[in-house]
Amino acid sequence: xxxxxxxxxxxxxxxxxxxxxxxxxxxxxxxxxxxxxxxxxxxxxxxxxxxxxxxxxxxxxxxxxxxxxxxxxxxxxxxxxxxxxxxxxxxxxxxxxxxxxxxxxxxxxxxxxxxxxxxxxxxxxxxxxxxxxxxxxxxxxxxxxxxxxxxxxxxxxxxxxxxxxxxxxxxxxxxxxxxxxxxxxxxxxxxxxxxxxxxxxxxxxxxxxxxxxxxxxxxxxxxxxxxxxxxxxxxxxxxxxxxxxxxxxxxxxxxxxxxxxxxxxxxxxxxxxxxxxxxxxxxxxxxxxxxxxxxxxxxxxxxxxxxxxxxxxxxxxxxxxxxxxxxxxxxxxxxxxxxxxxxxxxxxxxxxxxxxxxxx
Amino acid sequence: xxxxxxxxxxxxxxxxxxxxxxxxxxxxxxxxxxxxxxxxxxxxxxxxxxxxxxxxxxxxxxxxxxxxxxxxxxxxxxxxxxxxxxxxxxxxxxxxxxxxxxxxxxxxxxxxxxxxxxxxxxxxxxxxxxxxxxxxxxxxxxxxxxxxxxxxxxxxxxxxxxxxxxxxxxxxxxxxxxxxxxxxxxxxxxxxxxxxxxxxxxxxxxxxxxxxxxxxxxxxxxxxxxxxxxxxxxxxxxxxxxxxxxxxxxxxxxxxxxxxxxxxxxxxxxxxxxxxxxxxxxxxxxxxx
Numbered sequence: 001x002x003x004x005x006x007x008x009x010x011x012x013x014x015x016x017x018x019x020x021x022x023x024x025x026x027x028x029x030x031x032x033x034x035x036x037x038x039x040x041x042x043x044x045x046x047x048x049x050x051x052x053x054x055x056x057x058x059x060x061x062x063x064x065x066x067x068x069x070x071x072x073x074x075x076x077x078x079x080x081x082x083x084x085x086x087x088x089x090x091x092x093x094x095x096x097x098x099x100x101x102x103x104x105x106x107x108x109x110x111x112x113x114x115x116x117x118x119x120x121x122x123x124x125x126x127x128x129x130x131x132x133x134x135x136x137x138x139x140x141x142x143x144x145x146x147x148x149x150x151x152x153x154x155x156x157x158x159x160x161x162x163x164x165x166x167x168x169x170x171x172x173x174x175x176x177x178x179x180x181x182x183x184x185x186x187x188x189x190x191x192x193x194x195x196x197x198x199x200x201x202x203x204x205x206x207x208x209x210x211x212x213x214x215x216x217x218x219x220x221x222x223x224x225x226x227x228x229x230x231x232x233x234x235x236x237x238x239x240x241x242x243x244x245x246x247x248x249x250x251x252x253x254x255x256x257x258x259x260x261x262x263x264x265x266x267x268x269x270x271x272x273x274x275x276x277x278x279x280x281x282x283x284x285x286x287x288x289x290x291x292x293x294x295x296x297x298x299x300x301x302x303x304x305x306x307x308x309x310x311x312x313x314x315x316x317x318x319x320x321x322x323x324x325x326x327x328x329x330x331x332x333x334x335x336x337x338x339x340x341x342x343x344x345x346x347x348x349x350x351x352x353x354x355x356x357x358x359x360x
Numbered sequence: 361x362x363x364x365x366x367x368x369x370x371x372x373x374x375x376x377x378x379x380x381x382x383x384x385x386x387x388x389x390x391x392x393x394x395x396x397x398x399x400x401x402x403x404x405x406x407x408x409x410x411x412x413x414x415x416x417x418x419x420x421x422x423x424x425x426x427x428x429x430x431x432x433x434x435x436x437x438x439x440x441x442x443x444x445x446x447x448x449x450x451x452x453x454x455x456x457x458x459x460x461x462x463x464x465x466x467x468x469x470x471x472x473x474x475x476x477x478x479x480x481x482x483x484x485x486x487x488x489x490x491x492x493x494x495x496x497x498x499x500x501x502x503x504x505x506x507x508x509x510x511x512x513x514x515x516x517x518x519x520x521x522x523x524x525x526x527x528x529x530x531x532x533x534x535x536x537x538x539x540x541x542x543x544x545x546x547x548x549x550x551x552x553x554x555x556x557x558x559x560x561x562x563x564x565x566x567x568x569x570x571x572x573x574x575x576x577x578x579x580x581x582x583x584x585x586x587x588x589x590x591x592x593x594x595x596x597x598x599x600x601x602x603x604x605x606x607x608x609x610x611x612x613x614x615x616x617x618x619x620x621x622x623x624x625x626x627x628x629x630x631x632x633x634x635x636x637x638x639x640x641x642x643x644x645x646x647x648x649x
Contacts, residue, residue: 056548058544058547077547078544078547078548079547079548079550085544085548087541087544087545088541089539089541091539091541091545093559093560093563094563094564095559095563096559104551104559105548105549105550108549108551108552108555109550149545152545152549153548
């Protein structure tokens with residue numbers, strides 16, 4: 001186990017990056033706490049796999065350092081870092097038995113057979129594959145293969161971190177849930193540092209203690225699932241997390257009031273003058289249809305998705321999604337919308353602005 | 361649902377029947393016809409039964425040719441398969457150099473067989489050929505028209521030159537289909553280069569390698585043109601492979617009966633070996649599935 005420190009880290013796939021746009025991963029400083037479970041969340045091409053490959057040593061960063069427990073491993077090869085990685089597509093050695101697969105990393109490191117056998121048995125129990133040890137790995141289901149990859153990572157006792165690169169992509173939906181639960185349990189029982197890359201917010205939010213949201217090569221927010229939901233630091237976080245995502249409207253902010261095309265929206269706190277592109281963001285959960293108060297709204301359609309209703313509508317020429325409870329009454333004469341003032345966030349150039357008085 | 365009965369449908373298979381009849385069945389039956397009869401010319405034939413078959417089976421000539429043939433096929437497989445894999449492993453995986461390699465490697469495959477034969481026939485000549493002359497000048501006793509070993513080395517090297525590309529290209533295709541994650545996982549597991557080959561690359565290449573071996577075995581087993589152009593089967597009978605011997609017998613000596621019996625047995629051997637390969641390959645496939 002180790003604490004992983006990223007110091008001034010950045011990476012570009014170009015040999016001579018000129019501008020910031022050339023970087024697939026923009027400058028980043030971060031500590032990954034020992035024994036915590038992190039999720040790296042972002043859409044495809046946002047740099048999350050780049051970051052993961054830098055940590056695992058498959059890629060050398062163009063600048064900055066990476067430290068394991070304070071020791072610089074920036075240029076250390078993958079094998080020396082003692083990390084384990086589970087890939088998107090299950091990697092197993094087809095011609096070997098499950099037992100030999102699990103033993104492979106230990107045998108390559110020249111451990112004696114008695115120790116190997118004992119460890120393999122232990123790991124097989126952890127991943128629930130004791131009765132399959134003598135089978136050939138070829139022909140197993142995708143989820144079993146993923147478990148073997150995971151087991152191959154954990155079989156080494158000195159493993160510094162377990163990295164997961166969208167490991168559930170090829171798994172059947174009903175097995176996804178089971179594997180995720182098992183992974184969480186393993187983390188709980190053995191306390192490995194885990195970094196889990198995904199573009200699926202449900203996966204990220206259920207798996208991780210802390211979610212790292214990436215956008216366009218940059219880490220835009222690191223926080224607990226609750227923080228990401230309540231106070232998205234960037235409009236991308238608001239839009240990406242939540243289903244549907246946060247509503248964002250261009251606005252003008254004066255003190256504790258925002259104006260969307262001249263119509264007033266109450267804010268929870270006061271704001272100093274803001275430069276740049278000003279927007280306010282409201283999650284669909286905190287918007288409410290009303291007969292009397294709020295902004296004029298035109299409802300396009302109502303989608304009933306079981307526990308909720310999603311109301312697709314238009315307010316002052318902007319699209320808006322509103323979430324209503326299953327048993328909440330929606331009628332044709334509800335042509336106004338109100339926002340919960342304490343959950344209206346203000347953004348300048350896509351980054352959240354804290355109201356005066358809030359601790360940053 | 362009730363089936364419609366329409367006998368006219370037979371006409372639809374008629375073209376295929378005719379095509380197969382004229383391209384395969386009738387020629388084959390002609391051979392069968394020759395194999396059970398004897399002739400003294402003038403288109404007069406006498407029933408000979410299985411005499412030609414037993415004569416061929418008793419003759420050293422066919423067994424010697426079969427022995428040479430098997431030795432030739434085994435030698436070229438033993439060289440071309442490992443060499444092809446080695447070349448494929450060392451080819452650039454992508455970019456301009458990769459494309460260039462692929463084109464250069466395909467070139468020998470595009471040359472007609474008798475041209476390949478002619479190239480090596482001249483190349484190896486001691487008086488004007490670059491290879492023959494150079495070896496001779498270096499004091500190495502090399503003369504493929506007189507020395508059995510030299511003749512064998514020449515036709516083997518020629519076949520290796522001509523066909524290793526095929527194995528290499530197939531092996532390369534197999535290698536290209538391996539996702540990067542496998543190599544990355546192997547790095548993380550600290551697998552040695554040999555283990556990467558043994559447990560990742562070789563298993564992923566098994567399918568294409570089986571095809572390569574089958575193709576090369578069948579092709580080399582039926583080889584005629586190249587060695588015929590270079591050595592003509594000589595010196596003596598040293599490089600007289602099955603098909604060369606067959607042609608000598610049928611067209612050189614005009615022994616139609618024995619030659620027909622010979623070619624039927626030749627055909628059956630090829631059919632048998634193909635069947636064995638096919639069975640092995642399909643069981644391998646099933647095991648993978």
